[in-house]
Amino acid sequence: MDHFHYAGHALYCEGVPIAELAATYGTPLFVYSKKTLLHHLHQLQRAFAAVEPLICYSIKTNPNLAICRLMRENGTGFDVTSGGELFRALQAGGAPERIVFAGVGKTDREMVEALDANILMFNVESEGELAALSELTAGRHQSVRIALRVNPDVDPKTHAKTTTGKRGTKFGLDWERVEKIAAALVKHRHVELVGIHMHLGSPIYSTEPYRAALERAVPLIETLRRQGHDLRYLNMGGGFGIHYRKQEALSADTFAGVIVPAVQEARCRLILEPGRFIVGNAGILVSRVLYVKDSGGKRFVIQDAAMNDLIRPTLYDAFHRIWPVEPPAEVPAPPEDYETPLPHTQLVDIVGPVCESGDFLARDRWFPEVKRGDLVAIFSAGAYGMAMSSNYNGRCRVAEVLVDGDKHRLIRRRETYQDLIRPELEV
Ligand code: LLP
Numbered sequence: 542m543d544h545f546h547y548a549g550h551a552l553y554c555e556g557v558p559i560a561e562l563a564a565t566y567g568t569p570l571f572v573y574s575k576k577t578l579l580h581h582l583h584q585l586q587r588a589f590a591a592v593e594p595l596i597c598y599s600i601k602t603n604p605n606l607a608i609c610r611l612m613r614e615n616g617t618g619f620d621v622t623s624g625g626e627l628f629r630a631l632q633a634g635g636a637p638e639r640i641v642f643a644g645v646g647k648t649d650r651e652m653v654e655a656l657d658a659n660i661l662m663f664n665v666e667s668e669g670e671l672a673a674l675s676e677l678t679a680g681r682h683q684s685v686r687i688a689l690r691v692n693p694d695v696d697p698k699t700h701a702k703t704t705t706g707k708r709g710t711k712f713g714l715d716w717e718r719v720e721k722i723a724a725a726l727v728k729h730r731h732v733e734l735v736g737i738h739m740h741l742g743s744p745i746y747s748t749e750p751y752r753a754a755l756e757r758a759v760p761l762i763e764t765l766r767r768q769g770h771d772l773r774y775l776n777m778g779g780g781f782g783i784h785y786r787k788q789e790a791l792s793a794d795t796f797a798g799v800i801v802p803a804v805q806e807a808r809c810r811l812i813l814e815p816g817r818f819i820v821g822n823a824g825i826l827v828s829r830v831l832y833v834k835d836s837g838g839k840r841f842v843i844q845d846a847a848m849n850d851l852i853r854p855t856l857y858d859a860f861h862r863i864w865p866v867e868p869p870a871e872v873p874a875p876p877e878d879y880e881t882p883l884p885h886t887q888l889v890d891i892v893g894p895v896c897e898s899g900d901f902l903a904r905d906r907w908f909p910e911v912k913r914g915d916l917v918a919i920f921s922a923g924a925y926g927m928a929m930s931s932n933y934n935g936r937c938r939v940a941e942v943l944v945d946g947d948k949h950r951l952i953r954r955r956e957t958y959q960d961l962i963r964p965e966l967e968v
Pocket of ligand 1: 618744767779781814818925
């Protein structure tokens with residue numbers, strides 16, 4: 542469920558017409574719905590309530606401070622993956638005791654910053670990292686809590702570039718080696734092993750990978766306890782899929798149905814690191830058609846958003862629903878699967894102005910006739926949209942707006958040309 546809906550041939554976010562936002566803030570524009578963000582967060586909170594999870598919003602998904610603050614005000618901690626994200630989490634008022642830090646390449650500086658902040662725990666991904674963290678901690682006469690990030694060798698059946706829980710990716714420690722690594726940590730003077738962490742990949746559309754991973758996790762936790770560790774946390778990462786094409790996502794309850802009993806069996810506090818599930822369907826990218834061009838037997842709708850604003854179609858061949866903000870009366874609604882041709886639609890590529898043929902937001906889509914100046918909505922763009930945007934081709938990063946009922950507020954201004962050159966040093 543989200544709060545983007547058509548009424549009288551116009552798209553609304555909650556109570557605000559998208560056309561009004563485009564007129565006020567310009568395009569391209571990311572528009573987020575506060576109700577949708579909170580709806581998804583509350584779904585997770587309710588589904589997992591039986592085990593009182595610590596939900597650490599995964600900042601990488603959408604790092605805007607206003608969104609991070611909203612998450613924090615509604616009870617989340619944060620999953621950070623760099624010093625920059627830790628800084629952001631703290632700026633958003635995040636409590637250090639609710640921050641976890643993952644990543645295969647933490648630098649000394651980043652580890653020191655996290656030790657300074659005294660975060661809840663590090664998710665440690667290699668023996669080398671463990672040695673470095675232990676050394677840094679000893680030098681500070683401090684102790685540190687860690688979870689070992691375990692690679693359970695489970696196929697999450699998602700895109701190869703976002704598969705993490707399978708052997709052969711750079712993530713985590715081979716699960717067969719964890720016991721030995723943990724054994725060396727018993728009675729360690731500075732490092733306290735308090736949990737295990739598994740993030741399998743993203744987005745995931747089945748409970749099976751979680752079930753398979755938990756089948757490894759639960760006995761492993763018991764083994765580590767027998768070694769003498771006070772294992773208190775089981776962190777299952779993020780990964781819950783969302784609606785990109787139609788209503789294909791599993792509910793939070795469905796995932797909880799598999800995860801909660803295992804957590805109870807393991808007698809651990811559950812940590813989750815959801816990102817996409819919360820913010821993905823809560824954001825759209827709004828663009829304006831510049832030109833419609835027929836070339837090489839194809840029709841191209843050239844609009845002002847591009848791969849630098851939303852790279853997912855280019856990078857992962859990801860599918861995002863796209864439809865005019867004010868569709869013509871003859872085709873008010875898209876085909877359910879976005880693939881079946883409807884009367885008064887034509888097959889088009891929806892592309893941006895960037896100088897690469899990989900710059901597309903959709904290929905071979907049945908789309909109503911649009912003309913210069915029309916607005917287009919690219920749906921399910923709240924996760925890994927703005928977060929992965931760049932200034933490629935000298936393009937200013939776009940503005941972001943948060944809608945709350947019939948109110949709206951700019952939460953990031955559009956960049957200017959001056960912003961583009963500001964960090965550069967003249968020689
Ligand atoms: N925890 C860890 C350790 C992660 O690596 C990730 C995502 C998450 C949590 C959050 O996963 P989520 O709940 O959002 O699925 N750019 C790609 C997705 C990359 C995911 C990276 N890690 C995309 O646009 O599909």
